[in-house]
Amino acid sequence: MTATVITFEQARDVALRTLGPECGLLDEHTRELAAGWYFYGQSLKFLATRDWRDLFIGLGGFVVERETGRVFQLGTAHERDEQLRWYEAGYRFRVWDLTVRAVTDRTATVQLLRRLGVTYAVTEFESGRHWRIPRPCPPELLDQLLHDLPLAFGAVPLSYEGFRAATDSTCCNIELVGVAT
Numbered sequence: 001m002t003a004t005v006i007t008f009e010q011a012r013d014v015a016l017r018t019l020g021p022e023c024g025l026l027d028e029h030t031r032e033l034a035a036g037w038y039f040y041g042q043s044l045k046f047l048a049t050r051d052w053r054d055l056f057i058g059l060g061g062f063v064v065e066r067e068t069g070r071v072f073q074l075g076t077a078h079e080r081d082e083q084l085r086w087y088e089a090g091y092r093f094r095v096w097d098l099t100v101r102a103v104t105d106r107t108a109t110v111q112l113l114r115r116l117g118v119t120y121a122v123t124e125f126e127s128g129r130h131w132r133i134p135r136p137c138p139p140e141l142l143d144q145l146l147h148d149l150p151l152a153f154g155a156v157p158l159s160y161e162g163f164r165a166a167t168d169s170t171c172c173n174i175e176l177v178g179v180a181t
Contacts, residue, residue: 004067004068005066005067006064006066006067006068006069008032008037010069011036011037011039011064011066011069012025012030012037012039012064014064014069014071015037015039015041015062015064015071016041018039018041018062018064018071019041022043022044022056023041023042023043023044023056023059024041024042024044024047025039025040025041026040026041026042026047029061031084033063033084033087033088034088035063035065035066035067035087035088035092036063036064036065036066036067037063037064037066038061038062038063038074038080038084039061039062039063039064040059040061040080041059041061042055042056042059043055043056058076059076060073060074060075060076060080060083061074061080062074063084063087065092070180072087072092072093074087078160083160086160086163089164090163090167091160091163091164092178093178093179093180093181094157094158094181095155095156095157095158095178095179095181096155096156096157096158096163096166096176096177096178096179097152097153097154097155097156097176097177097178097179098116098118098152098153098156098158098166098174098175098176099150099151099152099153099174099175099176099177100113100146100149100150100151100152100172100173100174101149101150101172101173101174101175102149102172102173103146103149103171103172103173104170104171104172105170105171105172106143106146108171108172109142109146109169109171109172110139110142110143110146111139112165112166112169112171112172113137113142113153114136114137114139114142115162115165116156116158116162116165116166117136117156117157117162118136118137118142118153118156119134119135119136119137119153119156120134120135120137120141121133121134121135122134122135154179155179158176163176
């Protein structure tokens with residue numbers, strides 16, 4: 001089965017729909033990437049006036065992926081070029097299913113998993129309902145769970161730094177699968 005690849009024109013249409021009717025694209029910021037195109041938009045008023053007082057605050061730009069048309073939103077806390085390097089390095093989701101496949105250093109793996117914020121669910125009954133409450137995994141539980149691999153954790157939100165720590169780890173082999181949200 002072959003993937004449906006979208007054209008630049010189709011990606012541009014996705015970008016315009018993503019921005020909505022009050023915004024347009026700043027074409028001078030558009031950039032082709034290996035996996036798609038980066039687009040940056042701004043208010044139509046700013047596009048007409050180029051007056052900074054007409055800017056919409058908090059628009060970080062986004063990538064429209066060539067193979068799927070999926071939109072990956074960039075943030076505003078980091079420089080655009082830095083975030084695009086992260087994207088090109090594989091950071092294309094905010095939430096990941098994480099599976100520990102092998103461990104070479106159990107203590108370091110426990111520390112890494114704690115740093116990544118993996119959780120387990122506690123079931124509580126309240127108001128006639130069962131609630132699954134996520135709790136941080138204590139080190140003792142992680143150590144115990146690591147005896148039976150593979151060990152999977154679903155829907156782990158990772159920053160780029162967490163993504164790099166997981167993918168560059170020498171204490172264990174971690175498989176990450178992005179979760180579309």
